[in-house]
Amino acid sequence: MKTFFKAIGNLFRKPVTIAYPEVKTYIPNDYRGLIGFDENLCIWCRRCEMVCPPGAIVFSQDMKGKQTYHFNRAVCIYCAECVRACPKEGAIYQTNEPAGFALKEENINNGWNSLFDEAIKSRAAYAAEKKRLAAEKAQTEKPGKSIAPGDEAASAENEK
């Protein structure tokens, strides 16, 4: 019976709903939003990429060794694990800005997957190139060492 009278009384009370677009709902100022990146501060250790649970950060590398940062807001879970892992304060940070929508043109899923694979490949290619250069350098620097085993073989054959 009490509920009934209360329900009648509700006819004369103000609505409890809020006029949403005019009255903003509560959003904390440290809301977990988009991840920001400062190229000038980054020391390119790629630790953020290593700890990222969904793999939303990847670094590609060109043949000169210059690294580029890629971030996908649709893959990111905004856990800020990259911010905690970063050894350089402020190089990677979390803003309170919510992520926007993705358009079809962006090709945010398949485009990201191919970009991710390409980035890993580009790094492997750079590492292989570096290794090759280092081997070349070692050969040109110490020419005597590479001849030595040949000599030994030759002398062994002579002994026979």
Place this chain on the structure above:
Amino acid sequence: MGKQYEIPLGAQHISLLEPLHFKFTTENEKIISTDANVYYVHRGIEEACCTKFKFRQVSFVVGRVCGLCSISHSTAYSQVAEKLVNIEAPLRAKYLRMLVIELDRIHSHLLCLSHVAENAGFEALFMKTMQYREFSMEMLEAVCGNRIQYDFSIVGGVARDLKAEVAGMILQRLKTFLPQLDELVDIFQNNWTLSLKNKGAGAITREAAMRLNVVGPFARAAGLAIDVRNETEDLLPWKEVGFEMVTDTTGDVYARNMVRLRELYISIRIIRNIIASLPESALVTETKAFPDGEAVVRLEAPRGELFYYAKGNKTQMLERLKIKAPTFSNVAAMVEAFTGNEYGSAPAIIASYDPCLSCTSR
């Protein structure tokens, strides 16, 4: 003896939000036996945790097992991983974990109560309960930075600190919530319409609950004093912050509602105590060790005992992770408690079990 009919309910049904299937054998609208099938979904989370993700990343993965008890899963995993790498979380991190678990319990219990009201045909109470629940969602957003996926508990501690102004806001919002909770208790206790669907429906005896290993509010409503918060003290100091067991005797839908509502008072008390006595310490214990050996952790999620088992082999990847969700323990008793009830009250009874199938079938 009348004619018997088999009536299926689920896996997709208007009163069920979860992929759960019940097959009732009814006689003159009375349910005489029930068959349950829970595994309609499989997401392969346990396998993914052992093959795709490093052990530090797994706490974010298991947080996505369930939207309602996200913090319970990530805290339980963090604790089991801490055992594997032989560290202990700092005291402040433990208190903050308890704070978020209790805020989470408020929103989970209120969601369950609102569904009981809705499935019993009381739409207005559903709206009211959801309206009152909103404060806990906002407070969780203020503490963790997100409404649903908290990502709060990480291996070694917690990810974010509690700011003084957020703590003040929680206390203030709790003050406005208390009279609202009193109002809800009054409606759930005294409303005659609701009592028709709630009192005496879906009852389970204490003996049956004990035999069928029921956990959570389902067990406590039947008079079984089972609560992990009462049993373990080593991982989270529940008794320090004022935990108290809530039990009822009748074991029906009404008793479950009352247990949940009274637990909210305890949760509010715990939150107030935590904010009043938050110790100062670091937030995370750092370590470079890799998980090794086996460990087991139990934690009281809003629905009951959550169980985690993990095995490490000194690499970044875990060898095995096993999750046992509270709903899984309760399925046997769910089937039992339907017997003898009207088919018409089945939706309200299911809602009062508070089944969480996303936890159960991973």
